[in-house]
Amino acid sequence: MSKSLNAVYAVNYDSKEEFLHGIIAFPARRALEREKIDSLEKLSDYSEKEIMQLHGFGKNTVAKLKTYMKENQVFFKEA
Template sequence: MINLIIMAKCLSSIYVVGHVVEGDFLRGIIAMPARKALEKEKIDSLEKLSDYSEKEIMELHGFGKNTIEKLKIYMKENHVSFKNN
């Protein structure tokens, strides 16, 4: 019985290390409606986001001036920017 408990603990820690939660991209940076809009467009990384212009992202549901400003600050901190129009 003890062996089963030890094995379960080992397996769960392996699972947690390799586990990536979907929908976590930009969590804590921008609000859920904007994150869902990005998810709908299959934008799940800063690299993919940089393939879009600021204007294109502003057209998505959930994006306004505040959200774009937060996003631009975060992107700048990570040395990424929107593509030029």
Template sequence: MINLVIMAKCLSSICAVSHVVTNNNFLYGIIAVPARRALEREKIDSFEKLSGYSEQEIMELHGFGRNAMEKLKNHMKENQVSFRN
């Protein structure tokens, strides 16, 4: 019983430290999580910030691929936003 209590305390502290919840819903459901994380690492959390980057700069981010870029470009087009030239 004591071992279970100790293990539960250890696990809860590990989960609390390693799982960071963000309230950023920018592009949620549009692009995959790795691509959204790549944008979060660069502090890109709005179309305004995204439009300050070129398509090439976004493609160079770790976690971004052709599929994510196509989905992102389609979503940006729907919202009348474009990349910097």
């Protein structure tokens, strides 16, 4: 008998993965986690160019991120 998805999700749940969940894809979120970026305030300490150099970040991901940041009145630092 197989496990239900809810049971698997409950076991693997990690609250740190909630930052930007549903906004950008997991590889990009994992790259931010490796850089210890876990809030919009910390993200605003980086330029768009610096973020583009991280694994998982391309034009589409950065565009989604910029839209979300703008909605929350947070912006990348100037290069």
